[in-house]
Every structure is written in structure tokens, then in C-alpha cells.
Amino acid sequence: MSENTEEQALAEKNGPIFLNINPDDDAPFHEIESLCLNCHEQGTTRLMLTKIPFFKDVIVSSFSCDQCGHQDSEIQSAGPIQERxxxxxxxxxxxxxxxxxxxxxxxxxxxxxxxxxxxxxxxxxxxxxxxxxxxxxxxxxxxxxxxxxxxxxxxxxxxxxxxxxxxxxxxxxxxxxxxxxxxxxxxxxxxxxxxxxxxxxxxxxxxxxxxxxxLGILPDDATENIEPEAEEAAVEANLKDEVLQFRSNCPNCNSPCDTNMKLVDIPNFKQVVIMATVCDVCGAKDNEVKGGAGIEPKGIKISLHLTDPSDLSRDLLKSDTCGLEIPELELTLEHGTLGGKFTTVEGILTDIKGQLGEENPFISGDSSQSDTRNKVQEFCARLEEIISGKRLGVHIILDDPAGNSYIQNVYAPEPDPEMTVEHYDRNYDQNEILGLNDMQTENYES
Missing domain, CATH: 2.60.120.1040 (ZPR1, A/B domain)
Structure with missing residues (x-):
């Protein structure tokens, strides 16, 4: 049996590796004996693998020694070093x-x-x-x-x-x-x-x-820095008719699973890379979208006025650099929240509702604040009215400095009367976030 198969079998037997914090249940943890650095006797280390809402998986460790009373705690990220x-x-x-x-x-x-x-x-x-x-x-x-x-x-x-x-x-x-x-x-x-x-x-x-x-990314004797790796391999290869599959970890329970990747041409837009993950352990499904044509010369701001329930079925591409607003609900998602998504208008609203309500463990249990819980439940109810088509007249606004986001124009190639598209010049801070201010494309060898 291969190592990956053994990991998956263990995950299926014991359940998800990283669990949400649930105030109603005792958090599962692992105990191991370890050396106390204070008195050099044997103490106990407790490890808890958990999730921090709107952040990532972490490992919380706590050490205590019954011999000398020494206590210590530490937290480690369970994810990789970020690109920036x-x-x-x-x-x-x-x-x-x-x-x-x-x-x-x-x-x-x-x-x-x-x-x-x-x-x-x-x-x-x-x-x-x-x-x-x-x-x-x-x-x-x-x-x-x-x-x-x-x-x-x-x-x-x-x-x-x-x-x-x-x-x-x-x-x-x-x-x-x-x-x-x-x-x-x-x-x-x-x-x-x-x-x-x-x-x-x-x-x-x-x-x-x-x-x-x-961080150990480069050896100590390195004299030249490295630039963030561009995702050019998929673009250079002719992969339009091929689905690539590679091993990864479930974004929900961190169990080993397969991720499928494919290049897709979106009509009247551009080529994108779609990665879809389905976990056999917890049943979670997730997709992520990466732009296949790089950063556009200008940013893009798209505003869609929902006037009919059929607008909820429009295709929507939100890149991992895109922010989202619904002014009528006073909702603003920072750039990059929810990651890249290729879905529909209804799908992105459902994802927002799920992240805010159903998947947020801090609004349930005795430790949650009733005011916060009531506000979140009220907000989710208003979102559900839009998702079900009972509330129309709201605006969905995508703001992407990289210019890689899109909402389907059902009147294409004619202009859409309910949608406005604005291309704008990025400011210094937006270029800094995208890493463009320090990028040199001419005479870089010198």
C-alpha cells in the first residue's frame, strides 16, 4: 500500500484531520511525553489541530510539567509558506x-x-x-x-x-x-x-x-533572489483537451485527495485555469480559478443590476485578486477573499452565506455573543432572499485590479443594459500588491 493510500485510509477511519472549533464539544487533542527543558524530567505536550475562521489550519501545542510546574504553549501554521x-x-x-x-x-x-x-x-x-x-x-x-x-x-x-x-x-x-x-x-x-x-x-x-x-527557501550562500514562480507551464503546453490530476490536501479537513486541473476558454473573455477538488472523506467540494493570460494592462470594475431571477444563473468568474460589493447590504469583500471562483451569481452568494454563517464556528455555542449571532443570522436571511429570487434590485460589483474577473453578458455581442463595465488605471498601492512596481521587463539583464 502506498504512502498516500495509507494516509487516506487513516483519514477515512478517524475522520477529518483539522476540525472547526466547536464551543459545545471538547476539542480533540493528542498527548505525547516530551522532555521538560526546565527540570529535564518528563512532561506532557498536548497537540490540537484546528481551524481559525477566515484564516487557515493551525497546530496548537501546550506543554506542562508536573515535576516543576513549568508550562508553555505555541502555535504553528499547518500550511505552506505563502508566496508573499x-x-x-x-x-x-x-x-x-x-x-x-x-x-x-x-x-x-x-x-x-x-x-x-x-x-x-x-x-x-x-x-x-x-x-x-x-x-x-x-x-x-x-x-x-x-x-x-x-x-x-x-x-x-x-x-x-x-x-x-x-x-x-x-x-x-x-x-x-x-x-x-x-x-x-x-x-x-x-x-x-x-x-x-x-x-x-x-x-x-x-x-x-x-x-x-x-525561511530556508534559499541556501545561506545564495547571492541572487528569486522571483515568485509564474504559472506558465500550463499555458505553454497544449492542455485544452486534457484534464491533469495531482495529489493535494482537502481545504476543509486536510485529508489527502485528488485535484483536477483544466484550461478553459470562457466565451467573450479569455483563457483560465480551473482547479476542482472533491474530498472522499468529508465530501467537501471546492474550485479555484487562476488567470491563464497574466495581469491585464488595466483593472476592471463590473456592476450587475439584478432585475430578474434569471440573472442569478449568469456565469461569474472572480479571480483571487478580486473584491466584491453589494451596496444594498453594506457588504464589502476585500480583494482575495474566498479565493478564485468560477461559478454563477447564485453560487458566489451561496459561498458568502456559507462562509459567514454555516461554516463560522464562533457564532454558535455558549461563548458566542448574542448580538453578533443575531446580526449574522439576520444578514444571512437577507442574502437568502436574494438567492431565492425574492429580493431584486440589488447590485453585484466586482472590482479586480488585475482585470481577470468576469460576469456573463447574456446579450453578447450587444451591450448589456443591466451591466456596466469600467476599465481603470491602477494606483501605486494596487500595483504594489500585484508586485508590478518592482517588475522590470526591459534591460533587466543589466
């Missing part, structure tokens, strides 16, 4: 901002510019903004009694700095909380997920040579 690094900039202006969940990978640097404070990469951490501040204060307070006896001046300065840190929790004035992670696997919670977060800015960037060395 990420900078998360949060303006902390209210008490609820202190309660936002924060995932810090072991390559993330955390800083608070107003205090000129920066914490270098350490072990992975799952906490809140307030928890990060508390851990920083605890770290500064270590060895303070000894320091006061040996170096009173330094100890006094540290006490003064700790006082400034503690005042951050009182929110006398807003402050900036920054996370810079070259691996792209850090995260700050958006409390109003699927809507734009006015207090959080997410910037993705291309790693430099030193960062790629730090």
Missing part, C-alpha cells in the same frame, strides 16, 4: 480592538511605533492584542529584582517603559500595532469579517534575499 510576506497594520482605538485575535508565526516581528518597541521573531503564538501587550510586560519584568540590585538606573528606565506599556490598555489615545511576517502566515482578526475593516490594513510584499534565506 505580509504586513498587518492595526489602529487600536477601542476596547474591542484589544480583544481581536492575533496569530503570530515564528517568523513574525511585532512592533508598536509610538513606544519605539519591536519584538523580534519568537515562537508561534495565538492570543489577542491585549495578550501580546501583557506578554511583553511580563517579559520586561523578568529579572527586575536582580536588575534593581545590580543596575538601578537601567531597572528604573525599564519600570518607566513598563508603565507606558500598561497605559496602552487604558486607550488614552489610539496606537498602531504592526506585524511583519515574511512567511505570510500571521493574522489579525476582522470582527466584521466579509466587510472591509477600517482599522486594519493588510499589505503583501515580495520577500528580499535575506528573508528567503531566513
Amino acid at each position: 510576506g505580509v504586513i498587518l497594520k492595526l489602529t487600536v482605538a477601542a476596547k474591542q480592538d484589544l480583544n481581536r485575535q492575533v496569530v503570530l508565526s515564528n517568523t513574525a516581528t511585532m512592533s508598536i511605533p509610538s513606544l519605539e518597541f519591536e519584538a523580534p521573531p519568537n515562537k508561534g503564538l495565538l492570543t489577542t492584542v491585549e495578550g501580546v501587550i501583557t506578554r511583553a510586560v511580563d517579559g520586561l519584568q523578568q529579572n527586575q529584582p536582580v536588575r534593581k540590585a545590580i543596575d538601578p538606573d537601567t531597572a528604573a528606565k525599564i519600570d518607566e517603559f513598563i508603565t507606558k506599556f500598561e497605559k496602552l490598555k487604558d486607550l488614552e489615545k489610539p496606537f498602531i500595532f504592526l506585524v511583519n511576517d515574511p512567511s505570510g502566515n500571521s493574522y489579525i482578526e476582522n470582527p466584521s469579517a466579509l466587510k472591509a475593516d477600517p482599522g486594519l490594513t493588510v499589505t503583501k510584499y515580495t520577500r528580499n534575499l535575506e528573508q528567503n534565506k531566513l
Whole structure:
């Protein structure tokens, strides 16, 4: 029996590997004996494989030693290193901002510019903004009694700095909380997920040579950086009549499964790569779309006015760089949310409803807030009215800086009276996200 077959058989026997957090059930975890680095006796490490909503799969580990009482915890991403690094900039202006969940990978640097404070990469951490501040204060307070006896001046300065840190929790004035992670696997919670977060800015960037060395992508003696790999292999080959299949992991339960990939020509649009995954273990189905013709010279903004239930059956292509809006519901999806999708208008609305309601474990159970749960349920009910065709007159707006998104024009080749298409010039920030500002296509050899 092959290794993949053994993995799949184990997954089918034991169920999904990564499970949603369910407040009503005890989370399954694995216990292993491990060495305590404090007293060098045997302690216990507990591992829990779980999902963080609107983020990814993670491994949470907790160590405790019954001999000396030492305790420790850590979080690791269960996914690969992302194609680009990420900078998360949060303006902390209210008490609820202190309660936002924060995932810090072991390559993330955390800083608070107003205090000129920066914490270098350490072990992975799952906490809140307030928890990060508390851990920083605890770290500064270590060895303070000894320091006061040996170096009173330094100890006094540290006490003064700790006082400034503690005042951050009182929110006398807003402050900036920054996370810079070259691996792209850090995260700050958006409390109003699927809507734009006015207090959080997410910037993705291309790693430099030193960062790629730090992550182990390049050897230590490398002298030249690498560019993100372009998906040109499928374009160069003549694969229009062939379906490629490769092994991957289920995006829902992470069990081994097969992914099918095919090049498709969309009428009146362009060629795209569609990847479809069906998991035999949990039954999850997923598809992802990649542009087969690269980034367009201009971005595109498409607005469809739903005036008839038949509009729900229009084909819709949302690339992984595209944002979506429904102004009548005050819904705004940030660019890249839900990934690339080739579906229908009804299908994309169903995906949004599923992500927000049915697949969000934090709106159920005793620990959920009734106000948040009621708002989410009310919003999902309004979405269902559109999906069922009972509510019309709303607008579906796709905004894609890469120009690789599309909504079917049922009047083609004539203009569609219910749809407007606008091509626009990208600004600097949009080009930066797409990696175009540093791209040199002429005289690059010199």
C-alpha cells in the first residue's frame, strides 16, 4: 500500500484531520511525553489541530510539567509558506480592538511605533492584542529584582517603559500595532469579517534575499533572489483537451485527495485555469480559478443590476485578486477573499452565506455573543432572499485590479443594459500588491 493510500485510509477511519472549533464539544487533542527543558524530567505536550475562521489550519501545542510546574504553549501554521510576506497594520482605538485575535508565526516581528518597541521573531503564538501587550510586560519584568540590585538606573528606565506599556490598555489615545511576517502566515482578526475593516490594513510584499534565506527557501550562500514562480507551464503546453490530476490536501479537513486541473476558454473573455477538488472523506467540494493570460494592462470594475431571477444563473468568474460589493447590504469583500471562483451569481452568494454563517464556528455555542449571532443570522436571511429570487434590485460589483474577473453578458455581442463595465488605471498601492512596481521587463539583464 502506498504512502498516500495509507494516509487516506487513516483519514477515512478517524475522520477529518483539522476540525472547526466547536464551543459545545471538547476539542480533540493528542498527548505525547516530551522532555521538560526546565527540570529535564518528563512532561506532557498536548497537540490540537484546528481551524481559525477566515484564516487557515493551525497546530496548537501546550506543554506542562508536573515535576516543576513549568508550562508553555505555541502555535504553528499547518500550511505552506505563502508566496508573499505580509504586513498587518492595526489602529487600536477601542476596547474591542484589544480583544481581536492575533496569530503570530515564528517568523513574525511585532512592533508598536509610538513606544519605539519591536519584538523580534519568537515562537508561534495565538492570543489577542491585549495578550501580546501583557506578554511583553511580563517579559520586561523578568529579572527586575536582580536588575534593581545590580543596575538601578537601567531597572528604573525599564519600570518607566513598563508603565507606558500598561497605559496602552487604558486607550488614552489610539496606537498602531504592526506585524511583519515574511512567511505570510500571521493574522489579525476582522470582527466584521466579509466587510472591509477600517482599522486594519493588510499589505503583501515580495520577500528580499535575506528573508528567503531566513525561511530556508534559499541556501545561506545564495547571492541572487528569486522571483515568485509564474504559472506558465500550463499555458505553454497544449492542455485544452486534457484534464491533469495531482495529489493535494482537502481545504476543509486536510485529508489527502485528488485535484483536477483544466484550461478553459470562457466565451467573450479569455483563457483560465480551473482547479476542482472533491474530498472522499468529508465530501467537501471546492474550485479555484487562476488567470491563464497574466495581469491585464488595466483593472476592471463590473456592476450587475439584478432585475430578474434569471440573472442569478449568469456565469461569474472572480479571480483571487478580486473584491466584491453589494451596496444594498453594506457588504464589502476585500480583494482575495474566498479565493478564485468560477461559478454563477447564485453560487458566489451561496459561498458568502456559507462562509459567514454555516461554516463560522464562533457564532454558535455558549461563548458566542448574542448580538453578533443575531446580526449574522439576520444578514444571512437577507442574502437568502436574494438567492431565492425574492429580493431584486440589488447590485453585484466586482472590482479586480488585475482585470481577470468576469460576469456573463447574456446579450453578447450587444451591450448589456443591466451591466456596466469600467476599465481603470491602477494606483501605486494596487500595483504594489500585484508586485508590478518592482517588475522590470526591459534591460533587466543589466
